[in-house]
Amino acid sequence: MALMFLNETVRAYRERDPAARSNLEVILCYPGLHAVGIHAISSFFWRRRLFTLGRFISHIGRFLTGIEIHPGARLGRRLIIDHGLGVVIGETAELGDDVYLYHQVTLGGTSTEPGKRHPTVGDNVIIGAGAKVLGNITIGEGARIGANAVVVASVPACTTVVGIPARPVERDGATRFDAYGQPDPCLDPLLHEVELLRGELTDLENRIAKAARERIF
Numbered sequence: 001m002a003l004m005f006l007n008e009t010v011r012a013y014r015e016r017d018p019a020a021r022s023n024l025e026v027i028l029c030y031p032g033l034h035a036v037g038i039h040a041i042s043s044f045f046w047r048r049r050l051f052t053l054g055r056f057i058s059h060i061g062r063f064l065t066g067i068e069i070h071p072g073a074r075l076g077r078r079l080i081i082d083h084g085l086g087v088v089i090g091e092t093a094e095l096g097d098d099v100y101l102y103h104q105v106t107l108g109g110t111s112t113e114p115g116k117r118h119p120t121v122g123d124n125v126i127i128g129a130g131a132k133v134l135g136n137i138t139i140g141e142g143a144r145i146g147a148n149a150v151v152v153a154s155v156p157a158c159t160t161v162v163g164i165p166a167r168p169v170e171r172d173g174a175t176r177f178d179a180y181g182q183p184d185p186c187l188d189p190l191l192h193e194v195e196l197l198r199g200e201l202t203d204l205e206n207r208i209a210k211a212a213r214e215r216i217f
């Protein structure tokens with residue numbers, strides 16, 4: 001099982017990063033791959049309620065790779081963390097499959113309340129270098145987050161956002177940024193609508209939860 005995950009992730013690096021020349025090079029020289037492997041171990045212990053051991057293994061991973069992934073975070077398959085240094089993935093973050101993160105990305109919380117407080121990132125999302133994605137928001141499938149953007153609201157599927165706070169890039173259907181040959185899942189307009197609704201639903205849920213906490217009702 002572990003070998004299968006390793007194999008498919010190494011293949012993903014080879015397919016998407018032209019700098020990766022061999023499987024051995026990916027296995028030896030890609031901190032993103034090491035960080036995900038260490039997270040598999042730390043989360044194994046975390047889910048068995050050995051919290052301190054889980055955190056300690058995650059801390060060793062951070063020391064070795066410069067990438068901090070909380071053992072409670074849920075990662076999808078074939079996650080690529082390119083370059084990696086300075087990446088932070090919070091406790092309740094959830095990532096889909098084939099997500100691509102560059103260095104200095106933060107998937108962080110904005111609240112000290114217990115419970116879900118970090119982002120949910122859909123399949124095939126690309127998050128550019130230095131971007132901060134904050135709070136219990138949803139990044140829809142196939143969305144692109146620009147380098148150094150600060151994202152504080154849900155992003156619909158197949159949408160590119162840039163800036164602070166992040167806003168959708170207006171475009172006329174021309175080409176979109178691709179992380180080195182990442183397949184584009186954004187050809188289905190129905191999926192786009194569903195993801196749009198899902199993002200709005202998450203935002204509404206957050207607003208209701210916040211209002212309940214502040215006893216507005």
Ligand SMILES: CC(C)(COP(=O)(O)OP(=O)(O)OC[C@H]1O[C@@H](n2cnc3c(N)ncnc32)[C@H](O)[C@@H]1OP(=O)(O)O)[C@@H](O)C(=O)NCCC(=O)NCCS
Pocket residue numbers: 083102127128129130144145146147148149160161162163169175176177178
């Ligand atoms: C945001 C991004 C995904 C958009 O790529 P794209 O779909 O090809 O879009 P374009 O390059 O056509 O840019 C669209 C518009 O957004 C602007 N833009 C692009 N990236 C931006 C960013 N990070 N911040 C602010 N504005 C940005 C462009 O200037 C352009 O504006 P204009 O229409 O007024 O001219 C891409 O620019 C990006 O930031 N990718 C991350 C890459 C990265 O982190 N690489 C690290 C390698 S080590």
